Amino acid sequence: MSKESYIQILVLSVVILIGQIFIPAFSFHKLKIVPDILIIYLTYIGFYHGRFYAIILGFIFGITQDFITQVELLGAMAFTKSALGFGLGTLALYRNIWPEHIRLLFIFLMYLLHFFIYFFIKFNGVHISIPVYIQVIAIHSLLSFTILFIIDKSFMKHGVTAK
Amino acid sequence: MARPRVPFINKDVLALLLTLLLSILLLFTRTSPQIRQLKFQLSWFASTLAYPVTWYNEVFTIREENKLLKNELIQLTLMNSELESYHKENRRLKEMLNFTQDKSLNYISANVVNHNFGLPAQSITIDVGKEEGVEKNLTVMDENGLLGKTIQVGDHAALTQLITDKNFRVSIRIGEDRALGLFIPTHGKFGILEGVRKSMPLNEGEIAYTSGISEIYPPNIPVARVISVKRDENNPFQHVVVELVGSLENLDYVFVIL
Numbered sequence: 001m002s003k004e005s006y007i008q009i010l011v012l013s014v015v016i017l018i019g020q021i022f023i024p025a026f027s028f029h030k031l032k033i034v035p036d037i038l039i040i041y042l043t044y045i046g047f048y049h050g051r052f053y054a055i056i057l058g059f060i061f062g063i064t065q066d067f068i069t070q071v072e073l074l075g076a077m078a079f080t081k082s083a084l085g086f087g088l089g090t091l092a093l094y095r096n097i098w099p100e101h102i103r104l105l106f107i108f109l110m111y112l113l114h115f116f117i118y119f120f121i122k123f124n125g126v127h128i129s130i131p132v133y134i135q136v137i138a139i140h141s142l143l144s145f146t147i148l149f150i151i152d153k154s155f156m157k158h159g160v161t162a163k
Numbered sequence: 164m165a166r167p168r169v170p171f172i173n174k175d176v177l178a179l180l181l182t183l184l185l186s187i188l189l190l191f192t193r194t195s196p197q198i199r200q201l202k203f204q205l206s207w208f209a210s211t212l213a214y215p216v217t218w219y220n221e222v223f224t225i226r227e228e229n230k231l232l233k234n235e236l237i238q239l240t241l242m243n244s245e246l247e248s249y250h251k252e253n254r255r256l257k258e259m260l261n262f263t264q265d266k267s268l269n270y271i272s273a274n275v276v277n278h279n280f281g282l283p284a285q286s287i288t289i290d291v292g293k294e295e296g297v298e299k300n301l302t303v304m305d306e307n308g309l310l311g312k313t314i315q316v317g318d319h320a321a322l323t324q325l326i327t328d329k330n331f332r333v334s335i336r337i338g339e340d341r342a343l344g345l346f347i348p349t350h351g352k353f354g355i356l357e358g359v360r361k362s363m364p365l366n367e368g369e370i371a372y373t374s375g376i377s378e379i380y381p382p383n384i385p386v387a388r389v390i391s392v393k394r395d396e397n398n399p400f401q402h403v404v405v406e407l408v409g410s411l412e413n414l415d416y417v418f419v420i421l
Contacts, residue, residue, distance in 0.1 A: 051175035059182040063189075073197060075189030082182035089175065121190075125200030125317075 001049065009045070013057060016041045017064055029132050033139055038065070039114065040148045042081065043088050043107055047160055051089025058085030076121045084114040091160070103160050107148065111141040202277075203317035206288045210276040217274075268381055269421045271295060273303075275414050276320065285325040287311075289417060292319045300379045302420040308385035308408035309333065309373060310417055323417070326386075326407060327352065335371040335386050337403075338363050343374055344403070346386050352411060354387055356403035365392050365401060370408065381420060385409075 016037055025034040038061045046054035062081030066074045087110040091103060098106070115137045123133060152159035190198060210217075277288035291297050293316055301313045303323045311331065315322040324331060326348060333346045335356065342363045344356040356371060369389045375382025387405035394401055 052178055055175065055178045055182055059186070062186070066189075072193055072195040073190070074193055075186040075191075079183060079186035079190060082179060082186060086175065086179045121197060121201060124197040124204075126197070 001053075009049075009053070009057070012041070013060070017061065020065070021068065028136065028139060031132070031136055033136070033143070035143045035147060036140065037144075037147065038081070039084060039111060039144055040151065042085055043091070043148060043160065044156075046085060046088030047091040047095065050092040051086055054085035054089040055082050056085070058082045070122075073122060076118060079121075080114050080118040083117070084110055087113070100161055100163055104145075104149070107160060108141065108145050111144055112137060115140045199315060199322070200317060203288065203292070203320040203322075206276045207290060207292075207317075207319040210274060210290045270418045271297070271421060273321075273417050273419055275417060278414065285328040286314070287323045287325060287414060287417075289313075289321050289323055289419070290319060291419060292317045292321050294318050296421055297321050297419055302373075302380050302384065303417050304384055304420065305409050305414075305417055307410050308387075309380070310409045310411070310414075312379055313419065321419075325411065326354075326409060327411065333380060333386060334374040334376045336374045336382075337369060337371040337389070338365050343376070344371065346371060346405070348407075349404075352407040353390075354405050354407065356387070356389075356405055357400070359401045359403050361394050361399055361401050363401070365389060365403065367391065371405060 020036070020038050023035055023037065025032045027033070042054055042058050042061065045057050058081035059078050062078035063075075065077045065081075070076070088107070091098075091106065094103075119133060119137055119140075149161065152161045156162070191202065271291060273289035273291040275287050276290050279286045279288075289303070297313060297316055299313055299316055302309065303311045303313060309326055311323045311325040311328070313321045314324045326333070326346075329348065331348055335344050335346050336342065337344055337356065337359065340363050342359055344359040346354055347357055348354040359365065367389050371386045371389070373380040373382055373384040373386055385408045387407050389403055390406050391404040392401055393403075
């Protein structure tokens, strides 16, 4: 990867991190739902640059999010986002093999797994019904996936939805 | 032509392992309820996984243990007959003095699945929890004496504060007069007894028992053995150094008094 690409990734990462802080949240069953744009960016890093960069960036994003939003669970987001980076990095290996719908299905499953692990840690020992737990995971995953889909269809020429 | 070298560990996998390890380390330094619960679940899961190995190892030691226990049983049977007569005599004397009968203790055995001998907090995790009837503030002991109390209880695991923890205190009785005192741990398996009055005769080797005053600990559980006694002219209390009777080395099994 060239020096320009490094700088481009770094600048975009900072911008997206700051953007994530200002994204409005909404309430669902007294639980805060925030669209996660970091995982969308991580999807593209994984898709274009492979696992290594996605893991490192996922860890940095996760640890920053932990420090900003939940010091009592420091490491939870870092853990899930590193694992997500590894998963999404697989896209680069199969970029020319998997068709569009398989790619999208894989991304959605990765998002589901990411939120499943994260909320398992977050809601551990907290009295919350399983349907609400599942709904929170599904809403987060769908929200992020929809944003990814819209961005990809609108702005990306050779993105994850390219034929 | 030399064959290209294939790296032993993939760079991506190494990065993943390092980041996950770092995340887990950070996560487990937290003390939030979610992380404590997670630690319980992992301890329980690990002990469940390790059960066949533990069972396999135990089978080989059981024969040897059985032999030792048989010898001990003979000695205890002889001692028991002697104690039986003392017990009868004691009961008769208590009846004469209108003493109420002590309740017998109900207990369950538990495996130790995790140790934390950090400074200053010292604790162990045991593989019994709410599902087995364990609650917060229950006495934990081994066959020799007091080891601590439960401080946090999960479904199948409980965190136990050890008697060696700096914040641990237990009210005791000692000597022929059954004088009251307070056990305070100092370092390792040693501690001191505070508040034992100077006028009370006390010898090395005497055992301090739980007083039964507190709601947590039942009476007459051995706590510590006296190893030195000092009397100071200017102090109304004795300076008593004690050694724990409970065995904290090779802590594998404990009993929780319900």
